[in-house]
Amino acid sequence: MRALNDTTPEIMLEDEILSDIELRKMSATNPETMFEGEWDNFLEVEEWEFEDLVKDWSNAVRLNYYYGSQLGWNSQYDKINDLLLPFSGMKNVSLGPEAFAQAVSEWQRSQGFSEADCDGIIGPQTWGKMQPLLEKKSYVPYPTVPVIPGGTSTVPPLTNIFEYNAWHATKIVDAMTSGLLGTNFDSKNQLISIANGQQVKSVNPNSKIVAALPVIYHIMQNAKAENFSDIIIGSFIRDPSNGSCTGHCAGRCIDINYKGGNFETPGSVKMVANILRYLLSLPSQYKKSLGFGLPLQGEFFGKTNLKKFSSVSPSLLKDPDLRVLVPQLGIVFPDNDNHLHIQVNWAS
């Protein structure tokens, strides 16, 4: 954001910048919709998120060169780059000037700047807000390697479908029995059935990999390592909806509830942030196309009029940790209250 009364070269560019803002406003009004379980649309949603790359960021680029030396932030470019990466859709790169400006704009949005102030420029006001955050630990990159010694080395091969499903289901049931994980909506009985090779609604564990299982297992293992016992495995396999068997019906989704109660509480935010942090170290084969449903409550999306079940920018999440975590994992959409919905797509 630029200081309004600053006598610097950007004053001359005001009209150009305004027209750029208008362009961005126009493009921001047409998000693709994706309903829970509608995976065909998934790639289109991702394309929507990167659509902004084609825009003209040259004004922001010029002013970032100017302010980088004037304000001195170019000496901290690497730290700023790390802070911005989750907002860029990229990983492990040094952002080029245009991608940098665009990521700055997304970051500004995540900080609650007005649309006009999300200009991609680290001017005096933006720098005033960003500089203290560079020292904050919450922006230190989360672990990207599995934290569990031995990992999944004893997992039966995917070709052995029943054994693969039963192995994971058994481990999760054990964690429920020990009290580490809670159970809700019959999830434990469904997992016991899978472990025994019995059909659960439309899911036959003998003939198809149950895709949510390794993801639940990974969450459980990391929760165990941290002795974090607030997680409840809630609604798992459900009947078909609207005649089609996707999402929960196909065993690709899990709903997670919170032992401390509803999702208005700080504890529920902490639980969701923990789970997303665990998922950063999910083996890459399972990490494809993760989708998260979060409620219109508390520090998730808050009480807003956002449309449910359509993916939205993670910058709309109120909690800063969630805003950083979600873009590293997948997409997010407003969902029903009091649960975290996770959908996976690696096995289909």
Ligand SMILES: [Zn+2]
């Ligand atoms: Zn769900």
